[in-house]
Amino acid sequence: xxxxxxxxxxxxxxxxxxxxxxxxxxxxxxxxxxxxxxxxxxxxxxxxxxxxxxxxxxxxxxxxxxxxxxxxxxxxxxxxxxxxxxxxxxxxxxxxxxxxxxxxxxxxxxxxxxxxxxxxxxxxxxxxxxxxxxxxxxxxxxxxxxxxxxxxxxxxxxxxxxxxxxxxxxxxxxxxxxxxxxxxxxxxxxxxxxxxxxxxxxxxxxxxxxxxxxxxxxxxxxxxxxxxxxxxxxxxxxxxxxxxxxxxxxxxxxxxxxxxxxxxxxxxxxxxxxxxxxxxxxxxxxxxxxxxxxxxxxxxxxxxxxxxxxxxxxxxxxxxxxxxxxx
Numbered sequence: 001x002x003x004x005x006x007x008x009x010x011x012x013x014x015x016x017x018x019x020x021x022x023x024x025x026x027x028x029x030x031x032x033x034x035x036x037x038x039x040x041x042x043x044x045x046x047x048x049x050x051x052x053x054x055x056x057x058x059x060x061x062x063x064x065x066x067x068x069x070x071x072x073x074x075x076x077x078x079x080x081x082x083x084x085x086x087x088x089x090x091x092x093x094x095x096x097x098x099x100x101x102x103x104x105x106x107x108x109x110x111x112x113x114x115x116x117x118x119x120x121x122x123x124x125x126x127x128x129x130x131x132x133x134x135x136x137x138x139x140x141x142x143x144x145x146x147x148x149x150x151x152x153x154x155x156x157x158x159x160x161x162x163x164x165x166x167x168x169x170x171x172x173x174x175x176x177x178x179x180x181x182x183x184x185x186x187x188x189x190x191x192x193x194x195x196x197x198x199x200x201x202x203x204x205x206x207x208x209x210x211x212x213x214x215x216x217x218x219x220x221x222x223x224x225x226x227x228x229x230x231x232x233x234x235x236x237x238x239x240x241x242x243x244x245x246x247x248x249x250x251x252x253x254x255x256x257x258x259x260x261x262x263x264x265x266x267x268x269x270x271x272x273x274x275x276x277x278x279x280x281x282x283x284x285x286x287x288x289x290x291x292x293x294x295x296x297x298x299x300x301x302x303x304x305x306x307x308x309x310x311x312x313x314x315x316x317x318x319x320x321x322x323x324x325x326x327x
Contacts, residue, residue: 004029004068005217005303006177008049008092009085011037023049023092026085027068028217028303032077035085039067039075050090050218054268057160057176061220080136080216080305089135089215090179091158094271097128097212099154099183100256103275104248110278115250123251123259126202128183128212128273134309136216142288142313143208146186149288152276153234153242153296155227156181157253158218163266171257174266177218178227180296180307181273182234184211187282213296214271216305224301227253231300232277237293241286244277251275 005028013021024047026035037047046053046060053060071077080087101124102108108115116124134140142149160176183206190205192198224230227246234242251259253274260266281287288294292311298304 001065001222002029002068002071003223003303004064005219005305006050006064006090007033007217008051008088008090009033009035010088011035011085021086023088025050025053027064027071028305029068029071029077033080033082033085033087034071034075034077036067049092051092051094051269054091054158054160054176057268061176087136087216089133089213090218091214091269091271093130093133094269095130095267097133097181097214097271097273098260099126099128099206099273100124100251100275101126103250104244104277105250106244106248106278107276107280108250110280110283112283118250123256125256125260126206128206132207132209132212134210134213136213136305136307136309138213138309139210140184140213140288140294140309140311141210142290142311143186143211144314145204145208146189147287148186148188150185150187150281151234151236151241151288151294152183152185152280153232154181154183154273154276155230155232155246155253155298156214157227157257157272157274159266159270159272160268162268163257163261166258166261168254168258171254171261172221172227174257175221175253176268177220178224178230178301178304179214179218179271180298180304181271182213182294182296182307182309183273183276184213184288213307213309215307217303219301219303223303229300230298233297233299234279235295241281242277242279244279246274248277249275
């Protein structure tokens with residue numbers, strides 16, 4: 001069975017401007033992209049972004065596998081930087097990104113946090129909203145409200161069918177595929193001293209614009225035999241900061257899915273960001289700065305690609321009437 005991953009690409013519009021074109025899903029085989037409008041021109045129902053295909057995942061997946069099997073040397077694919085396409089975040093856009101916090105034993109130790117007793121505790125989950133999601137080669141803009149913005153490489157699980165009140169043993173059956181999430185976080189505004197009765201402000205610290213890079217590709221779950229045996233790696237300006245494994249999770253992905261589904265129905269296209277291993281900047285007092293470049297990958301799953309984002313900002317507006325924006 002041929003391995004493949006999935007992307008969402010934009011076909012340029014008449015103005016040749018980002019966002020003015022048409023989105024279509026693409027198969028990714030051996031690093032080459034095969035947009036479905038070219039690979040299956042007679043199938044109008046397949047010529048939408050990946051989010052649309054996820055709404056019909058059980059019916060669509062076998063057809064995608066068949067298309068991947070037919071790709072040979074006579075079918076020309078595109079390089080990711082081909083000018084006829086722009087690679088977007090694969091899921092435009094998830095209803096929510098469900099982030100499980102302090103979910104690695106090594107990260108808890110690095111942060112000086114006592115890991116929970118699993119016999120008594122449940123996963124601690126917060127939500128990131130879709131407006132913060134960006135894709136590969138898009139820019140992370142530091143928020144003006146924070147001076148301590150940090151990185152977090154995470155395995156992202158993409159839901160492929162409605163999921164409600166599932167058992168742990170069945171939970172992975174609802175995962176369509178896996179991708180990379182950078183759960184960018186503003187550490188200095190998580191706590192609210194003006195509200196001493198409440199401990200964490202996840203809205204401000206997790207939901208600033210551009211704070212949720214996802215991608216570049218989604219690898220179907222059929223090609224990931226065990227999501228608890230996946231290596232995660234993040235470099236900042238070429239220097240390795242995080243190099244961990246999902247084997248050190250506190251709550252497994254299946255346990256996270258079962259927990260969230262007790263409260264709400266997970267829907268196709270929802271993303272679960274499963275926590276980050278040790279190596280963030282927090283306890284070393286290292287923070288993102290304008291000019292930084294982050295590269296995230298899953299070395300055991302190279303078909304997911306490398307999620308690369310440059311960092312700028314924060315942006316502040318100039319005086320009215322000047323027409324300028326300064327970083």
